[in-house]
Amino acid sequence: xxxxxxxxxxxxxxxxxxxxxxxxxxxxxxxxxxxxxxxxxxxxxxxxxxxxxxxxxxxxxxxxxxxxxxxxxxxxxxxxxxxxxxxxxxxxxxxxxxxxxxxxxxxxxxxxxxxxx
Amino acid sequence: xxxxxxxxxxxxxxxxxxxxxxxxxxxxxxxxxxxxxxxxxxxxxxxxxxxxxxxxxxxxxxxxxxxxxxxxxxxxxxxxxxxxxxxxxxxxxxxxxxxxxxxxxxxxxxxxx
Numbered sequence: 001x002x003x004x005x006x007x008x009x010x011x012x013x014x015x016x017x018x019x020x021x022x023x024x025x026x027x028x029x030x031x032x033x034x035x036x037x038x039x040x041x042x043x044x045x046x047x048x049x050x051x052x053x054x055x056x057x058x059x060x061x062x063x064x065x066x067x068x069x070x071x072x073x074x075x076x077x078x079x080x081x082x083x084x085x086x087x088x089x090x091x092x093x094x095x096x097x098x099x100x101x102x103x104x105x106x107x108x109x110x111x112x113x114x115x116x117x
Numbered sequence: 118x119x120x121x122x123x124x125x126x127x128x129x130x131x132x133x134x135x136x137x138x139x140x141x142x143x144x145x146x147x148x149x150x151x152x153x154x155x156x157x158x159x160x161x162x163x164x165x166x167x168x169x170x171x172x173x174x175x176x177x178x179x180x181x182x183x184x185x186x187x188x189x190x191x192x193x194x195x196x197x198x199x200x201x202x203x204x205x206x207x208x209x210x211x212x213x214x215x216x217x218x219x220x221x222x223x224x225x226x227x228x229x230x
Contacts, residue, residue, distance in 0.1 A: 033218055042121075042205055042220040043161065056217055091160055097216065105151065106207075106218055108160040 002026060004109035006092050012115045013082055020078045021112045025094030032075050033106060034067055035091040043091055049075060050097070082116045089113050120144060121208050123221035131229050136193040138224050140206030143187070149209040150182055150189045154202045155223065161205055165191060196228040 005024040013019050025032050030051050035043035046065065047057045051072035064082075069075040079086055090113075095106040122141050130136045138152075149168050153161035167173045167180040167189065179192040189208075193200055203223040209216050 031216065035220075040125075040222075042123075042222040045217065045219060048217060050216075089160075093218070095218075104149075105163050105166050107163060108153075111160045 004092055004094050004107055006090075006109035006112050008112055009110060010113050010115075012117060015082060015084060015116055017082055018078065018080045019082060019114065020076055021090055021092075021114075023075045023077070023092030023094075023109060025074070025092070026096075026107060029094035029096045030072065031095045031097060031104075031106070032069055033093045033095075034075070034077050035093065037089045037091055037111075038087075046077070079114075082114075084116045087114055087116045120210070120219045121206055121221035123204075123206050123224050125222055125224060127225040127227055129227045129229060130196050132196060132198060134196050134228075136196045136200065136226055136228070138191040138193075138204050138206075138226065140189045140191075140221055141187055142189070142206075142208045144208070144210045145184075145187065147184075147187075147208045147210050150180070151207040151209075151218075152178075152180060152189075152191045153205040153207060153220075154200075155205055156202045193226075196226075198228050198230050201226060201228050 007022045032049045034046040037043045047067045049069040064080045067077045089111045091111045093106040093108045095104045152165040155161045165180040167182045173180045177194045181190045203225050205223045206221040
C-alpha cells in the first residue's frame, strides 16, 4: 500500500507532556498538509508544506505546535506541553502539484487520534 | 464570512433517491474544488474533484460548479445506505505560491433503507 501513512494511530498522553506524530506522504507528492479535526467539525487547517518549505501556518495555532518536513519527504508534527483541548484527530494529507493554476487532489492518511488526560 | 460553508444537516433521503449536497465559498480566486466522504471515526476519502464550470459525472456521483455564483454541489443518484456519511466540501485558494486547502464543516447524509 503506497498511500499516506501516519504513526501512531492512537496516542494517550498526560497533560503537560510533549507528543510527536509522523506522516509519510505518497511518494513524489510535493505538498503536505496537517489538519486537526474534532467531533462534528470539518478538518481545520494547521500548516502546509511545499517540498521542504513551510508555506503557511494557521494563525489559530499556538507556539506549542511545530511542524517540520526535512528534505521534503516525511513530516513531523510536535505538540509541546499538551492541554486537554488538544485532544482531536490529527490528519495528514499529501498532493502532487501538476501545473500552475490548479490544486491537485489531496489524499489523507488514517489519522492520529490524540487523547490528553 | 466563513471561507467554505455547508449545511450541516442531517440530510435524510430514502434509498434509491437523489441526494443533493451544497457548498458555497467566499474567495473568488478559488480554483479547485473537491468532495470528500468521511465515515464516522475514519479519515476523509476523496470522491470527486472539479476545476471548471459545469458538471462532472463519475458513476452515481455528479459534481456541479458555478464560479460566478461561488457554488459547488454534489449529487448522489440511486442513494444507498452505504452512502450514509459526512460529505466534506474543500476548496483550494491560491495566494502567490500558496495552495491552501480549506474545508467546510461537512453535511451528514443518512440514507434510509
